[in-house]
Amino acid sequence: MASAGNLVASLRAECAGLEVRDRPEELIPYSFDGTAALQQLPVAVVFPRTTAEVSKILRWSSENKIAVVTRGSGTGLSGGSVPVAGGIVLCLTQMDKILEVDPANLTLRAESGVITSAITEAAEKAGLFYPPDPGSMKISTIGGNVAENSGGLRGLKYGVTRDYVMGLEVVLPGGEVIWTGNKCVKDVAGYTLRDLFIGSEGTLGVITQVLLKLIPPPAARKTMLAVYDDMEKAARTVSAIIAAKIIPCTLEFLDRVTIHCVEDYAKIGLPRDAEALLLMETDGHPSAVEAEASAMERIARENGARSLKIAASAAEAASLAAARRTAFSALARVGPTTILEDATVPRDRLPEMIRFIQDVSRRHRLKIGTFGHMGDGNLHPTFLTDEKNPEEMHRVEAAMKEIFHKAVELGGTITGEHGVGLAKKEFLETAVGQMNVEIMRRIKKAVDPDGLLNPGKIFDLS
Numbered sequence: 007m008a009s010a011g012n013l014v015a016s017l018r019a020e021c022a023g024l025e026v027r028d029r030p031e032e033l034i035p036y037s038f039d040g041t042a043a044l045q046q047l048p049v050a051v052v053f054p055r056t057t058a059e060v061s062k063i064l065r066w067s068s069e070n071k072i073a074v075v076t077r078g079s080g081t082g083l084s085g086g087s088v089p090v091a092g093g094i095v096l097c098l099t100q101m102d103k104i105l106e107v108d109p110a111n112l113t114l115r116a117e118s119g120v121i122t123s124a125i126t127e128a129a130e131k132a133g134l135f136y137p138p139d140p141g142s143m144k145i146s147t148i149g150g151n152v153a154e155n156s157g158g159l160r161g162l163k164y165g166v167t168r169d170y171v172m173g174l175e176v177v178l179p180g181g182e183v184i185w186t187g188n189k190c191v192k193d194v195a196g197y198t199l200r201d202l203f204i205g206s207e208g209t210l211g212v213i214t215q216v217l218l219k220l221i222p223p224p225a226a227r228k229t230m231l232a233v234y235d236d237m238e239k240a241a242r243t244v245s246a247i248i249a250a251k252i253i254p255c256t257l258e259f260l261d262r263v264t265i266h267c268v269e270d271y272a273k274i275g276l277p278r279d280a281e282a283l284l285l286m287e288t289d290g291h292p293s294a295v296e297a298e299a300s301a302m303e304r305i306a307r308e309n310g311a312r313s314l315k316i317a318a319s320a321a322e323a324a325s326l327a328a329a330r331r332t333a334f335s336a337l338a339r340v341g342p343t344t345i346l347e348d349a350t351v352p353r354d355r356l357p358e359m360i361r362f363i364q365d366v367s368r369r370h371r372l373k374i375g376t377f378g379h380m381g382d383g384n385l386h387p388t389f390l391t392d393e394k395n396p397e398e399m400h401r402v403e404a405a406m407k408e409i410f411h412k413a414v415e416l417g418g419t420i421t422g423e424h425g426v427g428l429a430k431k432e433f434l435e436t437a438v439g440q441m442n443v444e445i446m447r448r449i450k451k452a453v454d455p456d457g458l459l460n461p462g463k464i465f466d467l468s
């Protein structure tokens with residue numbers, strides 16, 4: 007297909023009645039995601055409303071060898087939905103219907119453009135609980151969550167998105183539509199193809215529907231915030247809680263830089279002289295919650311918490327949690343460019359990793375705020391920088407490289423939840439090894455032989 011004009015005319019002819027945008031000013035919002043310093047204009051953006059329309063578009067792309075980048079809300083933090091040159095964006099935000107809540111089987115079926123918090127609310131309305139709660143849940147789509155296998159603040163006890171996906175409707179690169187999975191609690195008929203698409207970052211198929219597992223909600227919940235003069239004491243508290251065989255639903259931390267930024271932004275009354283805050287939450291049966299909360303309080307104090315506040319009401323719990331939930335937005339106000347990473351290590355290596363990040367920040371003269379899912383070993387070292395300053399960006403790149411290599415050296419990984427996309431592609435082989443990447447390539451070639459779905463993401467084909 008010779009020119010962009012021809013391509014758009016052909017797409018419009020194929021998708022009569024669908025919204026297709028191609029004016030430069032319309033394309034700009036779809037040229038980047040939540041990742042700093044990555045941008046590429048697509049040729050057009052198309053908004054399908056049904057699976058049949060997605061299928062039609064993928065058949066067209068296959069016949070004309072046009073690259074397709076699937077997009078939910080574009081909140082990704084590894085460049086996954088950044089368009090590729092000469093390709094189109096398939097934006098699923100108009101596929102936004104919750105199709106069924108099934109209390110007898112504890113499932114919910116939805117189109118993939120539904121906003122994550124709408125899933126949570128629909129489950130709550132039925133007296134049920136959908137636990138994955140990424141920080142972006144008020145904006146991100148459920149399809150994006152599945153494609154990235156997103157985590158959240160409750161991951162420690164409840165797991166991540168993958169743990170709640172029972173089935174998927176997927177449109178394959180040639181336009182074929184498959185269902186993988188069902189409402190059965192057990193099913194071992196052949197390969198679990200569903201798992202292949204979870205976390206595949208839009209490189210293997212377009213997820214058009216999701217069938218999610220719901221669970222009964224916890225009857226009680228207790229939230230507390232512990233204050234520390236020393237980050238290592240907070241890390242030791244986390245290790246001691248886990249070693250005491252308590253699995254809280256939330257164990258999140260903020261370092262000093264983040265505490266200051268959150269306080270400047272949200273004015274919650276956080277202690278500015280603290281080195282670390284630990285947000286802890288336990289939920290479940292009321293008597294278990296009481297016992298766990300008092301054990302967690304004791305362990306926090308034994309490990310050096312300077313003070314500890316237990317929320318007396320749901321409103322107070324929400325206000326304590328706000329300190330953590332606003333961390334990214336608060337940090338993002340500080341510099342023109344915010345680069346949020348998600349190096350992850352086994353929990354017992356956390357103190358070492360945190361010390362290393364602090365050392366990297368000093369040596370490279372960079373401002374790094376660190377917060378994250380301490381109970382999961384999932385840290386978010388966040389660079390507050392300016393992409394227009396090439397010298398500083400050079401130092402940021404060197405610092406990031408050191409952090410990723412250290413995470414792998416400690417038995418960890420380069421990404422706990424944000425995916426590889428474009429941003430971490432060069433580190434994938436270090437993290438998983440050459441043969442694993444080779445197997446990923448073979449799978450990609452088998453499912454998408456022409457390499458049209460989100461090409462160049464996660465790894466290169468050759």
Ligand SMILES: Cc1cc2nc3c(=O)[nH]c(=O)nc-3n(C[C@H](O)[C@H](O)[C@H](O)COP(=O)(O)OP(=O)(O)OC[C@H]3O[C@@H](n4cnc5c(N)ncnc54)[C@H](O)[C@@H]3O)c2cc1C
Pocket residue numbers: 039040075076077078079080081082083085086087098118139140141142145146147148149150151152153154155156157158159207208209211212213214334335423424460
């Ligand atoms: C403030 C903020 C907080 C965040 N907090 C968290 C957090 O706590 N935990 C976490 O894990 N992440 C977090 N993220 C990252 C991001 O929100 C998640 O990765 C989210 O799942 C992306 O959803 P999206 O709809 O925006 O997807 P996009 O950004 O649009 O897409 C992400 C990737 O998925 C692919 N994709 C999207 N939809 C589909 C589909 N239907 N079928 C196939 N592929 C698809 C895209 O091609 C791309 O590769 C945060 C981001 C921000 C900005």
